[in-house]
Amino acid sequence: MDSENYQRYQTTMVSTYYPDTSFLDYLVMPDGTEQSYSSDLLTMLLSGKVFIVNSRRRNGLILFKRYHAEFAGPGAAVGGDYDRDCRGALPIGNLSLLNTESHEERQKAYLIRRQWIRLIKQITENQVPGQRIQKILDQFEQYFPAEMVAQLPDEAFALLVGVIPQTVAILRRMSSEEESNFDD
Incomplete structure (x- = not known):
């Protein structure tokens, strides 16, 4: 490779590096508003107590963890030692966290949390980024109203399935254009 080609390739590279002060300090919602997640919820999760x-x-x-995100759905344990590395939290739906009453209740909640992690793991095993995004969006839309899923930021889905946020944005835009063409 000669130096002219090398320079051309260097100028076209796109950085996907997120520094420690990344978007986890705030997320830009699809409607353009910024939402902060240095909240009471995060303080609660980092308190060491286990919630369900x-x-x-x-x-x-x-x-939100350092390099990825995890989804904890209904019945899952959150907080405690399990989430000491949590850097942000995005509630979905009308969030309700319950205190754990017994050791057995905590054990069951940890097993449910593992099931949610396995579901996301199955999605991320697909090597095609667009298919991972589509699958996670489909899963969320099966469980939550489509309008609610549409309000979740691209960064959240990107960190759940290991893609860059721009890829999520492109796929969402293409899907909405297809739907509007279908409606015509």
């Missing part, structure tokens, strides 16, 4: 996402509601949490 209420299984009687359609609610959950996207927990």
Whole structure:
């Protein structure tokens, strides 16, 4: 490769590096508003106490870790030692966290949390980024209203399935254009 080609390739590279002061300090919602997640919810999760996402509601949490995100749906344990590395939390639905009453209740909640992690793991095993995004969006839309899913930021889905946020935005835009063409 000669130096002219090398320079051309260098100028076209796109950085996907997110520094420690990344978008986890705030997320830009699809409507353009910024939402902060240095909240009481994060303080609660980092307190060391274990909570359970209420299984009687359609609610959950996207927990942002350093390089990825995890989804804790209804019945899942959150907080405690399990989420000491949590850097942000995005509530979905009408979030309700319950205190754990017994050791057995905590054990069951940890097993449910593992099931939610396995579901996301199955999605991320697909090597095609667009298919991972589509699958996670489909899963969320099966459980939550489509309008609610549409309001979740691209960054959240990107960190759940290991893609860059721009890829999520492109796929969402293409899907909405297809739907509007179908409606015509």
